[in-house]
Structure formats: structure tokens, C-alpha cells
Amino acid sequence: MSEQHRGFETQAIHAGQEPDPATGAVITPIFATSTYAQDGVGRPRQGYEYSRTQNPTRGALEECLTALEQGVRGFAFASGMAAEDTLLRTVCRPGDHVVIPNDAYGGTYRLFSKVAQPWGVEHTPAHVSDVTAVRAAVQARPTSVVWVETPTNPLLSVADIAALADVAHEAGALLVVDNTFASPYLQQPLTLGADVVVHSTTKYCGGHSDVVGGALVAADAELGERLAFHQNSMGAVAGPFDSWLVLRGLKTLAVRMERHCDNAERIASFLQAHPKVRQVLYPGLPEHAGHEVAAKQMRRYGGIVSFRHADGAAAAAEVCERTRVFTLAESLGGIESLIEHPGRMTHASAAGSPLEVPDDLVRLSVGIETVDDLLEDLAQALG
Ligand SMILES: *Cc1c(COP(=O)(O)O)cnc(C)c1O
16 A cells, blocks of 8 residues: 555554654654764764754654645644745735735734835735635736635634635735634645645644644655745754644644534534524534535534624623633634634734624634533523
8 A cells, every 4th residue: 555545544643654764663762962972074874964854753754744735745843923924025026916815814914014015026816715806806907816714713614625725816915714714624725726835733634732833745856845945944844843743733633623513513503593692603513604515525514603693793702701611712623612702812813904804703613522521611601
């Protein structure tokens, strides 16, 4: 059986992770070293020279992520934002134009609007679940990148990756997909035509809320080479301990995602029937606008559920402060359930912009606790 044909769970546990040749250690060691002894002048022992360039623990993670995304080459960074910044500066030059989601992750929007724009990279927000709108934005001016998140954060709209790959490629642009919300277990954008996948491995890949990290996986070797050059030149790499934590998280990604999805589905139907809930946003619901596209490109629908409170912003904020099992916190994708108010927390930086989110919105990152405890907690918090 060739390694490429192994199942997802097998790859998650073994890809890039042979037992350590020196000791037989089954688990990849944390190679806490900055430099490596060389066998002669200019003769590094196994290609390792300096840990910004290459580190065996980070290398194992990069290979594992590449296998899980079915890409050609992967890169691990100190954070999701570091991965995004490195990608942006690899593929864009001053004067370039990027189409971004009109409900992008707040930090991504801030990177484009406050960091990239002053350096001369322009962006247009578009509704990425509307292929026609993205095509119009791409055709309005020369575009080098179409940047997509799907499902989006926090509104959970769904972009048709295969259709947008065509739109981008017709215009000579790259399609970048931020796959943080789905994780490679639920969705593999490179197999649908995307050129690069972005991850905040802080979220589902790490999965235990104990590490901040990011990753890129490229679909082709040429782009992989340019990313490798920029990763090393810019230096925002994942350290060995952080890489090890993410590698450990990936081993249980499949089983965790199944339980995240089970619990999120139960919670979405509970909220739908609740009188204090105006609308539930979850791609798994048949009435969700993106349900059909999600069903086509995702294995299941993920662990994030957002809802709008029937009584407005203050009531939405109060629910966030009343839960006892759900913790009031930013971030998502860990084993524990989190609740937050995007308008005042994660997406506060988008206030007053085209990316502003409704102020009656509550976002849940549904964890893998006993689902009855989660349902009971939401019932009491909603009153
Ligand atoms: C968290 C997140 C990021 C940023 O990642 P960090 O690890 O926090 O730097 C980017 N995209 C999405 C969708 C995210 O949720």
C-alpha cells in the first residue's frame, strides 16, 4: 500500500513521523537546538544547518500537514497571522490587488487594511459565497490573489472552492483558502483546485487551546520553493515545542472533529427551536444558504455555530456572560466549548468597516464535552 493511499487517520498519526533513527523513540522528539554539527566544511550531516531554515520536529509537522491537505509542500509558522503575512509577501507586490471575504477573520482584515494597504497592496471585500460577485470584483481590476475562508468567521457563509478556483485561474490569480474552520479532516481545498491552504493551527489542528501556530500548504513545487525562501528569509517559524504540540494534536484530529460535529449538530437544532433565538447560522442546516455547496465539498459541517439573539445586542452579550460550561473567550477549535460576542470581541477591529458583524450575534465553538451538559448550559443562559 503506497503511503499516499493511506487513510486520513493513518496519515495523521504516521505521515512525516518514522520512529527516531537514533533511539527508536516512537514519537518525534522535540529537537530543541538552534544549530547542527557538520561532518565537514559545508557538509551538514542530514541537510540540517540552522533551525530557522530546518528543524526535524517542525519538518515532521510540515510533512504531516502536507499529507493531510494532499499538497506538495507545507510550512509551519509561529501563528496563523505569521503564515498569512509570509504568504502575502511571497505572492504580492506593491500595486497588486487581492479580493478578500467581506466577513473575513478580523485579524486577516486588519492585515490587509492596516498593514498590506500602506505597503501598496490593495484589497476589495466581496461576498465569497456569491461566485458572480467574486468574478465581478476580480474582473474590475487586475487581481493577483482571491483569498477565501470557508466556512467564514463568524457568519459561517460557504464559498464554492471549485467554482472560485476557476474564477481565479481564468484571471491569472491564485486561489488561497483559509481552511482553519473546516480543518483538513472536513475539507481539502487543494483537491478542489485551490493553490494554497492557510491554517491557524491554534484552532482545530492543535485542538487543545495550548499553542498558537500557523501553516501554509502549497499545491505545487514552484510556489512551495518561493514559500520556503520567504519562510526562511522572514523567519516567523514555529518553534520545536509548538510544532510538537500541533503534531500531537493532529493525531486525534479525526476523532475530535467527529465529536465536534455531533455536538454542534445537536446544539444547532436546539437553538433553532428556542424562542430567544432569531436565526441559527450553521452550514449543516438544510435551510442554510450554503448548505448544498457545503454538502458537496465538506465531509461534515464543523464545530462552530453562530446565532442571533431575538432581543438584540445587550441580550446577546448577557448570554455570553451567563454560561458556566461554555467559557467566555476568544479563539475556537479546542476540546472545550467557548462562547463569544464577535461584535465586541474577535471582530471589534472590523467595526465601521464593510466587515462589521451584526451586534446581536453570538458565536459558539462547540467542544467535545458531554452534549447534554452543553445543552443544559445554553438553556439556562438563554433563560
Ligand atoms: C485564528 C484565525 C486566524 C489567525 O490565526 P492566529 O493563529 O491567531 O494568528 C486566521 N484565520 C482564521 C479563520 C482564524 O480563525
